[in-house]
Amino acid sequence: MPMENGYNEVSGVVNGSKYSYEDVQRIAQSVLDRVKCRPHIGIICGSGLGGLAEVLGDKEIIQYEDIEGFPVSTVPGHAGRLVFGSLQGKQVVLMQGRAHLYEGYDVHKIILPVRVMKLMEVRILFVTNAAGGINQDFNVGDIMIIKDHFNMPGFAAVNPLVGPNDDRFGPRFPPASQCYSYRLRKLIQETGEKLGMKDFIQNGVYCFLGGPSFETVTECRFLKVAGVDATGMSTVPEVLVANHCGMEVCGISLITNKCVMDYDSKQVANHEEVLETGEKRAKDMQQLISTVVADL
Numbered sequence: 001m002p003m004e005n006g007y008n009e010v011s012g013v014v015n016g017s018k019y020s021y022e023d024v025q026r027i028a029q030s031v032l033d034r035v036k037c038r039p040h041i042g043i044i045c046g047s048g049l050g051g052l053a054e055v056l057g058d059k060e061i062i063q064y065e066d067i068e069g070f071p072v073s074t075v076p077g078h079a080g081r082l083v084f085g086s087l088q089g090k091q092v093v094l095m096q097g098r099a100h101l102y103e104g105y106d107v108h109k110i111i112l113p114v115r116v117m118k119l120m121e122v123r124i125l126f127v128t129n130a131a132g133g134i135n136q137d138f139n140v141g142d143i144m145i146i147k148d149h150f151n152m153p154g155f156a157a158v159n160p161l162v163g164p165n166d167d168r169f170g171p172r173f174p175p176a177s178q179c180y181s182y183r184l185r186k187l188i189q190e191t192g193e194k195l196g197m198k199d200f201i202q203n204g205v206y207c208f209l210g211g212p213s214f215e216t217v218t219e220c221r222f223l224k225v226a227g228v229d230a231t232g233m234s235t236v237p238e239v240l241v242a243n244h245c246g247m248e249v250c251g252i253s254l255i256t257n258k259c260v261m262d263y264d265s266k267q268v269a270n271h272e273e274v275l276e277t278g279e280k281r282a283k284d285m286q287q288l289i290s291t292v293v294a295d296l
């Protein structure tokens with residue numbers, strides 16, 4: 001049943017919007033029944049990065065609001081469409097936009113699309129996001145290959161794996177120290193270098209914060225000390241779930257702004273700058289991901 005309004009279904013509900021294995025199976029089948037494509041590769045597009053869909057051939061598109069249980073994106077830069085198609089001869093499914101905690105969605109709702117992809121037999125997942133640079137050596141427009149993450153809300157048990165565990169998805173206590181595939185990190189690095197992108201490819205640690213406020217100066221300084229290179233408001237719940245169910249994950253952050261580290265700075269973070277940087281790097285992101293997909 002299509003949702004009339006994603007907010008109403010989830011607002012204020014903790015652990016109240018979980019989907020059983022059978023629910024996810026039914027949703028995955030209902031999606032597959034509507035398309036010819038049978039993807040083994042999934043791509044989640046972060047803020048302003050949905051243009052990746054432009055490079056797909058033979059597109060088949062379903063709006064999130066037409067998929068049972070899917071959280072509907074409410075943020076500019078997140079179109080809210082599931083796009084199936086071919087990329088370099090490979091069948092892929094691409095999420096043009098995602099949902100975030102700060103939109104009022106429960107963490108279990110945010111990750112539903114990842115489990116649906118898993119039961120559609122997606123095995124490799126590219127997760128992209130826009131992020132603020134904590135590492136002062138990073139420039140706006142840098143592409144950061146994620147090597148690890150910091151789940152800050154996880155300290156307060158905001159983790160999509162909280163609740164009863166269904167072993168058909170994965171184990172009760174999954175390791176999280178190798179969420180980001182070494183193979184794919186190396187492949188992205190090498191591909192980026194071959195494409196002449198060496199000067200703006202970085203490797204680093206992504207921190208997930210709840211948002212929607214951008215960080216205070218003190219928070220940014222704290223993250224720096226903690227070893228974080230870039231910070232954002234997404235990705236980690238999706239990656240934890242993908243890792244739990246055995247998908248191979250590649251995480252990519254686009255550094256859309258520099259985090260403010262100085263108490264007297266006049267600079268402020270804003271969503272417009274995030275979208276602008278996404279647009280400027282759109283072609284490079286498309287080229288990088290499609291070349292890597294060709295090599296898989």
Ligand SMILES: O=P(O)(O)O[C@@H]1C[C@H](O)[C@@H](CO)O1
Nearest residue numbers: 046047129130233234271274
């Ligand atoms: O979906 P992502 O993580 O790319 O979006 C980032 C975080 C906020 O949603 C927004 C802030 O500009 O961009």
